[in-house]
Amino acid sequence: xxxxxxxxxxxxxxxxxxxxxxxxxxxxxxxxxxxxxxxxxxxxxxxxxxxxxxxxxxxxxxxxxxxxxxxxxxxxxxxxxxxxxxxxxxxxxxxxxxxxxxxxxxxxxxxxxxxxxxxxxxxxxxxxxxxxxxxxxxxxxxxxxxxxxxxxxxxxxxxxxxxxxxxxxxxxxxxxxxxxxxxxxxxxxxxxxxxxxxxxxxxxxxxxxxxxxxxxxxxxxxxxxxxxxxxxxxxxxxxxxxxxxxxxxxxxxxxxxxxxxxxxxxxxxxxxxxxxxxxxxxxxxxxxxxxxxxxxxxxxxxxxx
Amino acid sequence: xxxxxxxxxxxxxxxxxxxxxxxxxxxxxxxxxxxxxxxxxxxxxxxxxxxxxxxxxxxxxxxxxxxxxxxxxxxxxxxxxxxxxxxxxxxxxxxxxxxxxxxxxxxxxxxxxxxxxxxxxxxxxxxxxxxxxxxxxxxxxxxxxxxxxxxxxxxxxxxxxxxxxxxxxxxxxxxxxxxxxxxxxxxxxxxxxxxxxxxxxxxxxxxxxxxxxxxxxxxx
Numbered sequence: 001x002x003x004x005x006x007x008x009x010x011x012x013x014x015x016x017x018x019x020x021x022x023x024x025x026x027x028x029x030x031x032x033x034x035x036x037x038x039x040x041x042x043x044x045x046x047x048x049x050x051x052x053x054x055x056x057x058x059x060x061x062x063x064x065x066x067x068x069x070x071x072x073x074x075x076x077x078x079x080x081x082x083x084x085x086x087x088x089x090x091x092x093x094x095x096x097x098x099x100x101x102x103x104x105x106x107x108x109x110x111x112x113x114x115x116x117x118x119x120x121x122x123x124x125x126x127x128x129x130x131x132x133x134x135x136x137x138x139x140x141x142x143x144x145x146x147x148x149x150x151x152x153x154x155x156x157x158x159x160x161x162x163x164x165x166x167x168x169x170x171x172x173x174x175x176x177x178x179x180x181x182x183x184x185x186x187x188x189x190x191x192x193x194x195x196x197x198x199x200x201x202x203x204x205x206x207x208x209x210x211x212x213x214x215x216x217x218x219x220x221x222x223x224x225x226x227x228x229x230x231x232x233x234x235x236x237x238x239x240x241x242x243x244x245x246x247x248x249x250x251x252x253x254x255x256x257x258x259x260x261x262x263x264x265x266x267x268x269x270x271x272x273x274x275x276x277x278x279x280x281x282x283x284x285x286x287x288x289x290x291x292x293x294x295x296x297x298x299x300x301x302x303x304x305x
Numbered sequence: 306x307x308x309x310x311x312x313x314x315x316x317x318x319x320x321x322x323x324x325x326x327x328x329x330x331x332x333x334x335x336x337x338x339x340x341x342x343x344x345x346x347x348x349x350x351x352x353x354x355x356x357x358x359x360x361x362x363x364x365x366x367x368x369x370x371x372x373x374x375x376x377x378x379x380x381x382x383x384x385x386x387x388x389x390x391x392x393x394x395x396x397x398x399x400x401x402x403x404x405x406x407x408x409x410x411x412x413x414x415x416x417x418x419x420x421x422x423x424x425x426x427x428x429x430x431x432x433x434x435x436x437x438x439x440x441x442x443x444x445x446x447x448x449x450x451x452x453x454x455x456x457x458x459x460x461x462x463x464x465x466x467x468x469x470x471x472x473x474x475x476x477x478x479x480x481x482x483x484x485x486x487x488x489x490x491x492x493x494x495x496x497x498x499x500x501x502x503x504x505x506x507x508x509x510x511x512x513x514x515x516x517x518x519x520x521x522x523x524x525x
Binding site for chain 1: 306307308309343345349350351352374375389391492493494495496498499500501502503504505506511512517
């Protein structure tokens, strides 16, 4: 199991210590051309989450490769680049210049940003087009706001995806209590935080039944218990999003909470709990081979699937 | 190093409509006046940015206006409760000024008591909506109070290095009178440390993160 950040929820250059606590840092989504993002107001808190409509603000792929990537590489953390766009050609235009960059460990295809007007229609088409220009591991980041996310996952797998990132935010709206007008300048935004957690669990659970691809589970993870549940639902890795905003130390805290959760249940490693939620009975406790969980968690590099 | 710290709430004192929330300092650095902390509001998803109002040897204090669910939750804390906080964050006021004049409006008075102590209690000009709100002026030494319908800009004399915090229309008016002023701005923030890109404001014609570039910006 690896611990990552959800794309757009951490600037590794602004918070390098937080980034170094992760097993891989996922960049904010990069598009072919620079984007300033949406006008403020861009964020709003709701009862059980937050809405954001940042609008894929980023320097564009050329400036990212020339300016950001070398500085990110200095952190010594594996770099995943989130790739975004508005047409299949956009994803290719971002993935191509990254294909031979040794600093980049993997690409995450943001196929589901709720904050832009044009979204790609065909997940399989985008994955196949990027597959044709890049040998990097490709993770398809999917929206849970579809009738059958497992079907989308299957399409991504068939097109050549190496993994899934589940889930992106889901569209929501907040109204100002005084004016009854939308708080966000754009109107609606992407809902994240605690409200997203059961939705993420359902998507991970459904996709684990449909595919053997590695799954980065994310959506409302704020404690080790939350990470444990995503693993049990079938995630092989876990990403932290909104919880980073209130706690820059969340990665190390969640890691040690997860260690304690696993130890309390007799699991030797987080990898032993992956998919446990699909088994008919409680998994057998393997106490004889228990190792110190904290140490094992920090080894980090083993990926199931 | 960014780290969430937990501290004991020492006191909550009403100051007009506002609440002065004091926490045990316990090794926390107050930073520079104008810098802020993210305070965890009980029961809420996101923390709230609050500038340091007072930096006493053993306590830090924040002046809070209970205008929404987060600020109301903070004002509902009780002495002895634990408060999670991260800071100091952002860029504060430059203190290398010769003839400082502090200008504040409403809850924008919040960073001025700490700023006043750091600058040897210079004159201050504070504008409020009512005499009740103006009770907060007692926190700032050498303060002259202006009540609506009069505005602080009507009482500002020239020849000062202006350091101001207040509502946007006040800051815009101060900027017109004092192009060299240092102005502390406000924006909704989710994180306060550059992660969320939520607090974008237009700076020099570009959208930039207020938490990283500010919250104190040069007026010009």
